[in-house]
Amino acid sequence: MTLTFSNANVKAALKAIESEVATTSEKIEMLIEMATRLQSQARTVEQIQNSIFLYRKGLELNTHDTLLLKARCLSGIGTALRSIPDNGENLLLESRSSYQEALPILEKYASPPEIAETQMNLGIVLQSLVAFNKATIQEAIQIYYKATKIFTGENYPQEFAILQNNIAIAYLSLPIGPDKEKIRYGVAVQSFQSALKWITITNYPSEYAMLQNNLANTLQYLPTSHPIENNLKALKAYDEALKVRTANDTPLEYANTIANKANVLFNLPDNIEHSKVRNFNNLKRCQKYCQEAYAIFTDHKQLEQAHIMNNMLQNVQKELLASSQ
Incomplete structure (x- = not known):
């Protein structure tokens, strides 16, 4: 992976660190702190790449091979790599390698929460690599359970x-x-x-x-x-989620939840005591949610989800026609 490095503020900060009267370990700690802050505030891929640059600069300075600082740089690189949007497996594989190199060192020298955080992050990467046949879901589950002990x-x-x-x-x-x-x-x-x-x-x-x-x-x-x-329990849980997810604040999450809720209503009888009777009222509610979800998915260019909602609307219309006859 080739990194670009053009952020003027980061360059200025690097110069400031080089001029500092500090030990090498202290300078590495400064780099880690800078990289972590930049990474947490990143809004662009370039900012994430700049954080990776700083972590790698810390590795270069670590000529005395201070193990804990090395592991923290590697763990930071792993987290930064997995946060870069990419449809392939290469960045995930790099991320896994960084975490796997860091983890044995952290397990020996770091605090329990720092160990668990890396275990959790590694689990996320392993789970993502399953789709590429580069890891198994059992590996991810195993590392997650290790993290839950802390x-x-x-x-x-x-x-x-x-x-x-x-x-x-x-x-x-x-x-x-x-x-x-x-x-x-x-x-x-x-x-x-x-x-x-x-x-x-x-x-x-x-x-x-x-x-x-x-x-x-x-x-x-x-x-x-x-x-x-x-299904009734599911409806209650969806309603709990919709206390947080709103069309204004979290439109896509809201659309996904009401789409899921619509699917329950499609199959739920109006009167649970008479489950064989057609569910006209719940179908009307289902239709309303589908229309709303379709509009949100379309506005946000989520074409696959919009297509699914459109198909469901057609099915709802057929059932409503049947219910009215």
């Missing part, structure tokens, strides 16, 4: 929630036979519910909405002899 719900609720969400999604994508489908979905539901014990709409609204939406998706497709009961 990032517990009681002490690190936000990180714990992200881990449980990722574990649930990983289990849902496990290649297993139909006879174990119920177990897989059960583990996913348990993971979402476990996270929601520590995440509230007040303290962590974004994570709360994510977990409620994903829990509802899982409940909707959970193999069960009580589908109506699970």
Whole structure:
């Protein structure tokens, strides 16, 4: 990977560090701090690349091979690489290599939260590499569980929630036979519910909405002899997510949630006591959500999702016609 380096402010900061009366270790720590700040505030690929440059500058200065500083530079590079938008596998593979080189050092010298953060980030990369057949979902799950030993719900609720969400999604994508489908979905539901014990709409609204939406998706497709009961639970979870996700503040997340909710309504009878009767009222609600989601997806150039909504609208119209006859 070839990095461009043209940010005047970063160049000026580098000169300032070179002129500092400081030890080499102190200068490396300054570079790591600068890179981390730049990375967290990055709005462009160039800014992310500049943070990688600074981390690599820290590696170059580390001639005495101070292991913890080396690991922190490598971990920072891994995180920066995986945040660069890319449809291929190469940056993810570079990111994995950086994390895997850093992790044994961190496990020996770093604090537990720093170790767990790198484990969690490595898990995310491994999960992304599954699509390219460069990692297995079992590897991702294994490293996530290691991180949960440190990032517990009681002490690190936000990180714990992200881990449980990722574990649930990983289990849902496990290649297993139909006879174990119920177990897989059960583990996913348990993971979402476990996270929601520590995440509230007040303290962590974004994570709360994510977990409620994903829990509802899982409940909707959970193999069960009580589908109506699970669909009703799913509707409640979607409504919880929609307390946070709004058309104005988070339009795409809102559109995804109402599209998912529409799918439940399409299959839900108006009167659960008479499930054989056509569901005209729920179909009308479904139609409204589909129209709204279609408009948002179209406005935001999400053509695949808009196409799905358009097809669903056609199906809803057919069912409404049948219900009116």
